[in-house]
Amino acid sequence: MSTLVATNKKSFGATLWDYLTTVDHKKIAIMYLIAGGFFFLVGGLEALAIRWQLVQPMNDFVSAGFYNELITMHGTTMIFLAAMPLIFAFMNAVVPLQIGARDVAFPFLNSLGFWLFLFGGIMLNVGWFTGGAADAGWTAYAPLSTTSPGEGVDYYVLGLQISGAGTLMGGINFLVTIVNMRAPGMTYMRMPLFTWTAFVASALILFAFPALTVGLFLMMFDRLFGSGFFEANMGGNAVIWQHLFWIFGHPEVYILALPAFGVFSEIISTFSKKRLFGYTAMVFATVLIGFLGFMVWAHHMFTVGMGPAANSIFAVATMAIAVPTGIKIFNWLFTLWGGSIEINTPMLWALGFIPTFTLGGMTGVMVAAASADYQFHDTYFVVAHFHYVIVGGVVFALLAGLHYWWPKMFGTILDDKLGKITFWFFFIGFHLTFFIQHFLGLMGMPRRYWTYLENQGLDLGNLVSTIGAFLMGVGTIFLLINIVKTTMKNEKVGGDPWDARTLEWAIPSPPPFYNFKQLPLVRGLDPLWVEKTEGRKGMTPAEPIGDIHMPNNSFLPFVISVGLFIAGFGFIYQKNDLSWLTLVFIGMGIALGAMLTRSVKDDIGYHIHKEDLQKEAEES
Ligand code: HEM
Numbered sequence: 001m002s003t004l005v006a007t008n009k010k011s012f013g014a015t016l017w018d019y020l021t022t023v024d025h026k027k028i029a030i031m032y033l034i035a036g037g038f039f040f041l042v043g044g045l046e047a048l049a050i051r052w053q054l055v056q057p058m059n060d061f062v063s064a065g066f067y068n069e070l071i072t073m074h075g076t077t078m079i080f081l082a083a084m085p086l087i088f089a090f091m092n093a094v095v096p097l098q099i100g101a102r103d104v105a106f107p108f109l110n111s112l113g114f115w116l117f118l119f120g121g122i123m124l125n126v127g128w129f130t131g132g133a134a135d136a137g138w139t140a141y142a143p144l145s146t147t148s149p150g151e152g153v154d155y156y157v158l159g160l161q162i163s164g165a166g167t168l169m170g171g172i173n174f175l176v177t178i179v180n181m182r183a184p185g186m187t188y189m190r191m192p193l194f195t196w197t198a199f200v201a202s203a204l205i206l207f208a209f210p211a212l213t214v215g216l217f218l219m220m221f222d223r224l225f226g227s228g229f230f231e232a233n234m235g236g237n238a239v240i241w242q243h244l245f246w247i248f249g250h251p252e253v254y255i256l257a258l259p260a261f262g263v264f265s266e267i268i269s270t271f272s273k274k275r276l277f278g279y280t281a282m283v284f285a286t287v288l289i290g291f292l293g294f295m296v297w298a299h300h301m302f303t304v305g306m307g308p309a310a311n312s313i314f315a316v317a318t319m320a321i322a323v324p325t326g327i328k329i330f331n332w333l334f335t336l337w338g339g340s341i342e343i344n345t346p347m348l349w350a351l352g353f354i355p356t357f358t359l360g361g362m363t364g365v366m367v368a369a370a371s372a373d374y375q376f377h378d379t380y381f382v383v384a385h386f387h388y389v390i391v392g393g394v395v396f397a398l399l400a401g402l403h404y405w406w407p408k409m410f411g412t413i414l415d416d417k418l419g420k421i422t423f424w425f426f427f428i429g430f431h432l433t434f435f436i437q438h439f440l441g442l443m444g445m446p447r448r449y450w451t452y453l454e455n456q457g458l459d460l461g462n463l464v465s466t467i468g469a470f471l472m473g474v475g476t477i478f479l480l481i482n483i484v485k486t487t488m489k490n491e492k493v494g495g496d497p498w499d500a501r502t503l504e505w506a507i508p509s510p511p512p513f514y515n516f517k518q519l520p521l522v523r524g525l526d527p528l529w530v531e532k533t534e535g536r537k538g539m540t541p542a543e544p545i546g547d548i549h550m551p552n553n554s555f556l557p558f559v560i561s562v563g564l565f566i567a568g569f570g571f572i573y574q575k576n577d578l579s580w581l582t583l584v585f586i587g588m589g590i591a592l593g594a595m596l597t598r599s600v601k602d603d604i605g606y607h608i609h610k611e612d613l614q615k616e617a618e619e620s
């Protein structure tokens with residue numbers, strides 16, 4: 001294939017095949033957005049079911065066992081199948097454009113990462129239909145998880161293993177992309193903050209996910225092959241699981257939070273019409289948070305019995321994170337200060353985020369005080385704390401980024417009025433739901449309990465909390481209406497609808513499949529803004545028009561993922577009947593066969609010729 005293909009009219013089958021085989025980061029971004037959005041709705045429905053169970057004392061809307069499955073799958077789904085992939089959606093949609101690149105470093109791997117995530121996510125949820133989903137909490141503490149009957153936790157172990165492999169590949173890909181693929185002049189200290197945070201988050205993925213991989217591997221052996229890594233009476237140690245899990249789990253919080261900070265940095269600077277205040281400090285704060293994120297995992301284990309020395313060290317290290325985070329908060333405020341501020345939907349989320357996240361940070365310092373944590377531990381205070389951080393930080397950022405980058409991804413713009421309605425329902429609902437949980441926790445309401453007695457002072461708080469959760473649900477419905485309406489209207493916008501500052505806005509919306517016809521020359525921070533202040537409309541090119549090298553589509557990533565998916569069932573059910581091992585052989589055969597095909601078949605891609613690019617430029 002050597003010429004440009006007309007892409008406007010395609011049959012459904014051709015479009016489907018195109019997406020199944022695509023290696024284009026922009027299409028992969030859309031798939032992450034759809035799949036992550038779907039799982040966000042699933043996790044949200046699970047949250048509503050939990051809250052409905054807790055709406056009044058001694059309720060029996062769901063059984064105790066089903067409740068355990070609901071909280072486990074809610075937490076697991078939200079973290080691994082909604083928040084992570086949605087972050088990846090924006091990283092894919094934005095990072096290559098922000099650094100002036102034509103794609104990520106390894107487009108094939110990028111697609112493999114997506115399909116592994118999707119099939120892992122499906123696997124996690126299969127448990128619902130085969131006698132019960134995972135029920136040992138999203139943290140799957142041993143021995144609860146190793147002794148949980150049925151297959152629920154097996155689906156958790158294998159589903160997470162498959163989707164985790166995809167995440168690891170994605171992280172490595174973005175590290176290499178950001179190191180290697182920056183346009184001429186894009187030095188590290190000229191990278192937009194979102195790219196910086198994606199970079200540090202990818203480094204965290206590189207170091208954190210292997211700990212999860214190892215932990216899940218040991219857990220798989222304990223559950224499926226009768227080893228005893230976490231079994232005290234076989235010489236194992238359940239606390240090892242907790243260490244492995246949190247060495248992964250705490251950095252995971254920052255893998256989500258740092259890109260969220262990046263989103264807000266872009267939005268606050270764009271809609272204050274100012275460069276980000278304290279750019280250098282923001283970069284160093286990002287790196288420092290990333291580093292400290294690894295030093296504090298054991299604050300999740302204060303009550304395990306590590307002893308006062310370990311508790312003190314981890315308490316102090318944890319509190320230290322408040323310093324770089326505080327620097328960020330002040331820099332956002334200083335960016336706003338004196339700016340010509342435009343308040344639209346993305347900006348509303350950013351303005352709502354600052355106080356909300358600050359509150360979550362303050363309760364974070366409270367639970368980091370080891371002695372006080374003996375009171376807070378496993379109460380609703382903790383539930384309130386981490387939802388303030390993870391919803392008030394990460395989900396707000398995802399919704400802000402959705403409205404901000406929607407025009408770039410789809411070429412249409414979400415309705416601002418509906419966007420604001422979504423914001424107010426969600427924002428008010430959020431604080432109703434979670435603020436009061438601090439007090440429920442202080443009054444002794446334990447986390448993960450199926451029900452509570454009446455007249456313990458917990459009735460009103462829980463009722464309010466449930467009402468708030470449903471208001472968030474209403475906000476989400478308005479978002480869906482907005483998406484449908486915008487898509488139906490299909491009103492096209494230009495390349496730069498926000499009068500923005502960074503490179504992604506220098507090319508049309510949605511961008512052509514090769515992104516930049518000519519790589520841009522970056523001459524400062526906020527490169528597009530630099531050109532605008534000098535009276536130019538677009539970027540100065542760094543190269544003459546020439547042939548562009550493009551990667552070929554491939555079906556192999558899908559096949560590899562299906563293979564591992566099939567093998568997963570074999571691993572699980574061989575514990576009941578060894579004949580299931582056949583599935584392991586078939587599945588691994590498919591996966592390894594596809595990998596072998598990939599390694600022996602030369603795939604040199606194709607070129608878009610310079611003449612075609614010129615002709616296209618003349619026609620438009
Ligand atoms: C937006 C509306 C949300 C509501 C109403 C909600 C509600 C809840 C509730 C009621 C619990 C159970 C606490 C218990 O039983 O003691 C819970 C647990 C949890 N939630 Fe959410 N949640 C929401 C969003 C999220 C998001 C966006 C995330 C992550 C990105 C998240 C992560 C978690 C985690 C990790 C747990 C702990 C599960 C466990 O204990 O194993 N939640 N949530």
Ligand SMILES: [Cu+2]
Pocket residue numbers: 249250253296297299300
């Ligand atoms: Cu932590």
